[in-house]
Amino acid sequence: xxxxxxxxxxxxxxxxxxxxxxxxxxxxxxxxxxxxxxxxxxxxxxxxxxxxxxxxxxxxxxxxxxxxxxxxxxxxxxxxxxxxxxxxxxxxxxxxxxxxxxxxxxxxxxxxxxxxxxxxxxxxxxxxxxxxxxxxxxxxxxxxxxxxxxxxxxxxxxxxxxxxxxxxxxxxxxxxxxxxxxxxxxxxxxxxxxxxxxxxxxxxxxxxxxxxxxxxxxxxxxxxxxxxxxxxxxxxxxxxxxxxxxxxxxxxxxxxxxxxxxxxxxxxxxxxxxxxxxxxxxxxxxxxxxxxxxxxxxxxxxxxxxxxxxxxxxxxxxxxxxxxxxxxxxxxxxxxx
Amino acid sequence: xxxxxxxxxxxxxxxxxxxxxxxxxxxxxxxxxxxxxxxxxxxxxxxxxxxxxxxxxxxxxxxxxxxxxxxxxxxxxxxxxxxxxxxxxxxxxxxxxxxxxxxxxxxxxxxxxxxxxxxxxxxxxxxxxxxxxxxxxxxxxxxxxxxxxxxxxxxxxxxxxxxxxxxxxxxxxxxxxxxxxxxxxxxxxxxxxxxxxxxxxxxxxxxxxxxxxxxxxxxxxxxxxxxxxxxxxxxxxxxxxxxxxxxxxxxxxxxxxxxxxxxxxxxxxxxxxxxxxxxxxxxxxxxxxxxxxxxxxxxxxxxxxxxxxxxxxxxxxxxxxxxxxxxxxxxxxxxxx
Numbered sequence: 001x002x003x004x005x006x007x008x009x010x011x012x013x014x015x016x017x018x019x020x021x022x023x024x025x026x027x028x029x030x031x032x033x034x035x036x037x038x039x040x041x042x043x044x045x046x047x048x049x050x051x052x053x054x055x056x057x058x059x060x061x062x063x064x065x066x067x068x069x070x071x072x073x074x075x076x077x078x079x080x081x082x083x084x085x086x087x088x089x090x091x092x093x094x095x096x097x098x099x100x101x102x103x104x105x106x107x108x109x110x111x112x113x114x115x116x117x118x119x120x121x122x123x124x125x126x127x128x129x130x131x132x133x134x135x136x137x138x139x140x141x142x143x144x145x146x147x148x149x150x151x152x153x154x155x156x157x158x159x160x161x162x163x164x165x166x167x168x169x170x171x172x173x174x175x176x177x178x179x180x181x182x183x184x185x186x187x188x189x190x191x192x193x194x195x196x197x198x199x200x201x202x203x204x205x206x207x208x209x210x211x212x213x214x215x216x217x218x219x220x221x222x223x224x225x226x227x228x229x230x231x232x233x234x235x236x237x238x239x240x241x242x243x244x245x246x247x248x249x250x251x252x253x254x255x256x257x258x259x260x261x262x263x264x265x266x267x268x269x270x271x272x273x274x275x276x277x278x279x280x281x282x283x284x285x286x287x288x289x290x291x292x293x294x295x296x297x298x299x300x301x302x303x304x305x306x307x308x309x310x311x312x313x314x315x316x317x318x319x320x321x322x323x324x325x326x327x328x329x330x331x332x333x334x335x336x337x
Numbered sequence: 338x339x340x341x342x343x344x345x346x347x348x349x350x351x352x353x354x355x356x357x358x359x360x361x362x363x364x365x366x367x368x369x370x371x372x373x374x375x376x377x378x379x380x381x382x383x384x385x386x387x388x389x390x391x392x393x394x395x396x397x398x399x400x401x402x403x404x405x406x407x408x409x410x411x412x413x414x415x416x417x418x419x420x421x422x423x424x425x426x427x428x429x430x431x432x433x434x435x436x437x438x439x440x441x442x443x444x445x446x447x448x449x450x451x452x453x454x455x456x457x458x459x460x461x462x463x464x465x466x467x468x469x470x471x472x473x474x475x476x477x478x479x480x481x482x483x484x485x486x487x488x489x490x491x492x493x494x495x496x497x498x499x500x501x502x503x504x505x506x507x508x509x510x511x512x513x514x515x516x517x518x519x520x521x522x523x524x525x526x527x528x529x530x531x532x533x534x535x536x537x538x539x540x541x542x543x544x545x546x547x548x549x550x551x552x553x554x555x556x557x558x559x560x561x562x563x564x565x566x567x568x569x570x571x572x573x574x575x576x577x578x579x580x581x582x583x584x585x586x587x588x589x590x591x592x593x594x595x596x597x598x599x600x601x602x603x604x605x606x607x608x609x610x611x612x613x614x615x616x617x618x619x620x621x622x623x624x625x626x627x628x629x630x631x632x633x634x635x636x637x638x639x640x641x642x643x644x645x646x647x648x649x650x651x652x653x654x655x656x657x658x659x660x661x662x663x664x665x666x667x668x669x670x671x672x673x674x
Binding site for chain 2: 140141142196197198200201202204205206207208210214217218249250251252253254255256319
């Protein structure tokens with residue numbers, strides 16, 4: 001059995017920088033035609049120069065692949081209209097992190113009042129720049145996403161023309177909010193479609209499945225699967241693939257992040273096939289995102305074949321999701337390039 | 338400031354065997370006058386010979402300390418009256434594990450029907466042997482304890498003379514159930530009084546705070562603190578101190594267990610003092626347990642002094658709770674022995 005995906009895109013991707021960038025970017029570039037690249041470097045990407053230069057480093061790391069990195073800026077409340085107008089050509093979106101909520105987010109937003117956010121959001125709305133949001137409060141870990149929903153709602157109501165992407169949603173509550181507002185959209189990761197908190201701490205503790213937002217309850221996963229499997233117009237695939245060196249994952253104080261880029265498409269195919277909705281995968285991994293973002297990625301066909309393979313224990317010094325396990329689908333390397 | 342504790346007891350303790358036993362048992366024996374010793378060795382302790390021989394190994398490992406290991410058997414549905422009558426002199430309780438629920442519990446109970454459990458429970462009830470229970474189902478990790486409560490209730494109602502100890506309770510639901518039935522009692526650990534799930538996976542992941550049952554929500558911790566701080570007659574301190582070698586904790590597939598034995602009394606004093614209930618600690622760590630179990634531990638005074646110390650990074654190859662952190666109280670070694 002075969003499946004040709006046209007221009008699959010990863011709408012939420014961490015590529016890091018330096019050696020890590022050079023190690024992981026080619027793995028995404030091989031399987032995807034474009035990706036929304038997260039700006040949470042140290043220091044975060046906050047200027048056109050930084051975005052351009054980061055993009056250049058990504059293109060160098062992925063030379064030879066037909067792959068477009070779609071750059072983002074790290075949200076600041078004081079970006080002004082002229083700056084955003086100038087930078088608009090260089091970026092696909094702006095990513096908002098609450099301060100301290102995940103890896104390298106220390107410089108994120110602390111004040112979520114509309115007054116504080118309005119200057120930047122107003123300009124983004126006028127200029128048509130989508131807002132990507134890591135929507136979690138600093139509350140109890142299982143409640144953070146649900147607690148953040150009123151903030152999504154306030155922004156969605158006040159800026160009806162602003163496209164707001166609820167990134168890596170993990171809960172039934174988020175799915176319900178998504179469907180209530182026309183200008184809310186969402187990315188869903190591979191791992192949140194696969195796992196619940198049981199997989200992380202229900203048996204032995206599995207640091208390689210530890211991520212933010214943490215995986216939630218079975219009924220939450222069911223709600224995510226429902227909209228993903230039907231490829232609801234409002235949802236897109238975003239891996240949130242977040243590589244950390246093995247030493248940072250397999251130690252006390254383990255960093256949050258699942259590295260799924262190299263296994264994402266095969267694992268999605270396996271999951272969608274099992275749910276008997278393989279025909280919806282194209283929409284979920286590309287068509288919806290093209291419409292929501294209004295963009296045209298490089299034309300690229302990626303061929304998946306139903307043939308089992310053993311996922312490597314490591315890619316360089318990074319342990320992937322499904323390390324050492326069998327997946328029933330694989331990317332046909334001949335056609336992927 | 339000083340605090341003299343008379344015969345403090347740890348009513349739920351894992352001492353393991355072999356080298357680990359020799360490494361950790363002295364740390365408990367120094368601070369406690371007695372402890373209920375868990376039977377989940379490989380193979381589990383299921384006969385009087387095994388209990389006697391394990392007790393002997395513990396006494397050898399704690400030679401020189403005034404410390405009484407109170408032995409337990411691993412619950413089997415087919416213990417008969419005569420066997421239990423014979424073994425009664427050697428054990429303080431029988432510990433029931435659901436199959437596979439935690440470390441070395443593979444041989445635990447699979448069938449929780451009263452019919453299946455009745456033969457052993459009937460005999461225990463007649464002979465006055467307390468039943469200690471790890472009360473979790475195999476459901477979603479945050480729900481397991483609450484889901485188990487109907488089983489507690491069934492047993493409590495059917496065997497009104499059986500003393501049932503709900504071990505290491507972690508939820509408001511368990512506290513409420515505890516108060517509903519006269520013959521239900523509970524142990525509470527140090528770590529469940531201190532932490533919530535936020536401490537385990539809310540920031541970076543902290544394997545040394547990963548345990549079963551997993552730490553729950555803030556309102557659950559509040560309910561535990563309430564009954565512990567008032568030293569409610571039905572609750573006793575049981576550390577569930579569960580040593581694993583550092584290599585088994587700081588790796589993927591991290592084992593469940595917090596090693597708290599060497600820090601338990603100082604950390605409890607700190608917590609009870611902060612809550613302005615230091616005068617209730619004696620009841621919580623000894624008097625209640627003496628009444629519930631109807632036992633008299635070796636007379637032993639343990640002196641705590643309010644003087645800060647830095648908890649060692651490791652005891653042998655085991656990382657303790659609060660490793661490398663300051664505690665405001667310490668055991669006065671001169672009087673502890």
